[in-house]
Amino acid sequence: MPIASRENKSSARRILAIDIGGTGLKAALVDTRGRFLTERLKVMTPKLPYPKHVVSALIELVAPLKKYDHISIGFPGYVRDGTVFTAPNLDTKAWAGFPLARTIAKKLGKPTRLNNDADVQGLAVIRGKGLELVCTLGTGFGTAWFRDGELMPHLELAHMPIHHKDDFDAYIGEREREKIGDKEWNKRVKKLIPVLATVMNYDHLFIGGGNSRRIRFKLPNNVTLVSNDAGMEGSAFVWHPKGPRKVRR
Numbered sequence: 001m002p003i004a005s006r007e008n009k010s011s012a013r014r015i016l017a018i019d020i021g022g023t024g025l026k027a028a029l030v031d032t033r034g035r036f037l038t039e040r041l042k043v044m045t046p047k048l049p050y051p052k053h054v055v056s057a058l059i060e061l062v063a064p065l066k067k068y069d070h071i072s073i074g075f076p077g078y079v080r081d082g083t084v085f086t087a088p089n090l091d092t093k094a095w096a097g098f099p100l101a102r103t104i105a106k107k108l109g110k111p112t113r114l115n116n117d118a119d120v121q122g123l124a125v126i127r128g129k130g131l132e133l134v135c136t137l138g139t140g141f142g143t144a145w146f147r148d149g150e151l152m153p154h155l156e157l158a159h160m161p162i163h164h165k166d167d168f169d170a171y172i173g174e175r176e177r178e179k180i181g182d183k184e185w186n187k188r189v190k191k192l193i194p195v196l197a198t199v200m201n202y203d204h205l206f207i208g209g210g211n212s213r214r215i216r217f218k219l220p221n222n223v224t225l226v227s228n229d230a231g232m233e234g235s236a237f238v239w240h241p242k243g244p245r246k247v248r249r
Helices: 051-062 100-108 117-125 168-172 174-181 180-201 209-213 235-239
Strands: 015-020 024-030 041-042 070-075 112-116 131-137 141-147 162-164 205-206 223-225
Touching: 015 051, 015 117, 024 051, 041 051, 051 100, 070 100, 070 117, 070 141, 070 168, 070 235, 112 117, 112 235, 117 131, 117 141, 117 168, 117 205, 131 180, 131 209, 141 168, 162 168, 168 174, 168 180, 174 180, 180 205, 180 209, 209 235
Parallel strands: 015 070, 070 112, 131 205, 205 223
Antiparallel strands: 015 024, 024 041, 131 141
């Protein structure tokens, strides 16, 4: 399913926002502006994060949330047309080819869109001008790439080599942070920013995800930290691409 539609109007008014992470599952209702209508509900991701276990946990998690008309799912991996292709921090072998959007739509009875979690977060924070890169620091490393507010084809930068045999996920992911500590982790993130600037030539970089709160160094003027809540706020703009942030022409 596409991240956005060419249509100017959408019937979505109360959107069930689901954010799947390597360590936690979150859900809440948001309105067309991305404002929360309910509290944020959260549970730990199942220890065996296979599709059937995650889907069961999600159905139980969202049970208290009522009267929504559309569903948006942010997923930590490469997805297309409602289907998961990769899930590096869950289990790609178990998830590859799983029709997550269709499965959730069938169980909950509402139209459902599935998108990469960084793409969803980006829809909530971008300004809609120039080249904007969104990076999420969490269990792994996520990215979303926008040009004048338009979401570009998804790039899995997380799996590009950055240091010896380590890719971005291995170099600054949560497992490595726990191993090396916050001080060394900050050094690595600080080193990463100019690399991204050189490779991507972005006008602005937004950094979110749960571990963004651990950053302790001064950021360049064209780099902004954003709330981790944006991962669910952006669910509104999955269904309302011409919303109040005017990120679409």
